[in-house]
């Protein structure tokens with residue numbers, strides 16, 4: 640039986656701060672990486688990147704899914720309600736200019752604001768993928784133990800999966816930081832993997848980060864990140880797909896982890 644895992648990719652200003660090299664330089668190669676392996680992914684895109692290249696953003700949706708990662712990558716919990724509403728609703732409208740349905744949302748840094756679920760509904764999203772963490776801690780294990788996706792009120796949720804005995808989020812960031820040991824810490828049956836396009840940029844593109852953070856976050860970025868991701872995905876031995884497809888499988892009444900097709 641084929642395991643299905645949602646492969647989710649955050650497409651944002653480089654290193655979460657500024658610059659569009661990840662979109663311009665990494666996105667085309669990442670699309671080839673997926674296609675060569677028969678994989679698909681959901682790209683959670685910061686809609687302001689449409690200013691840099693609407694064509695490249697649209698290309699992300701050609702055989703993959705586009706979701707929203709907000710308008711500007713600001714943390715929602717630091718904004719007032721009208722501004723948070725704009726981040727969620729306007730980003731969805733802007734990304735829909737690609738001609739694709741935009742059904743999913745991921746909050747920048749997984750930071751949800753007060754009244755988040757109401758804003759999600761109001762903006763018309765079908766699912767959220769912001770139940771997660773970037774930092775180590777027991778929360779990762781608790782989220783990883785939840786079904787993915789699960790229905791919560793009027794929307795669906797895609798919580799992050801955990802690695803390292805539930806202490807870390809299953810992300811390329813932690814696989815890079817811990818490489819080569821990270822691969823031994825992979826969980827047996829995860830549901831979701833997340834990464835960022837800027838992780839494939841060379842370290843010198845991270846000058847926007849303060850020095851201690853730059854040293855930490857750029858470990859094994861660039862070319863090494865391609866190899867680390869490829870090896871981890873191969874070790875997980877699953878069919879990598881979009882959140883939208885996993886939802887469709889749920890709607891069709893099939894457990895998303897066991898379709899009996901493989």
Ligand SMILES: [Zn+2]
Nearest residue numbers: 649651747748
């Ligand atoms: Zn982000």
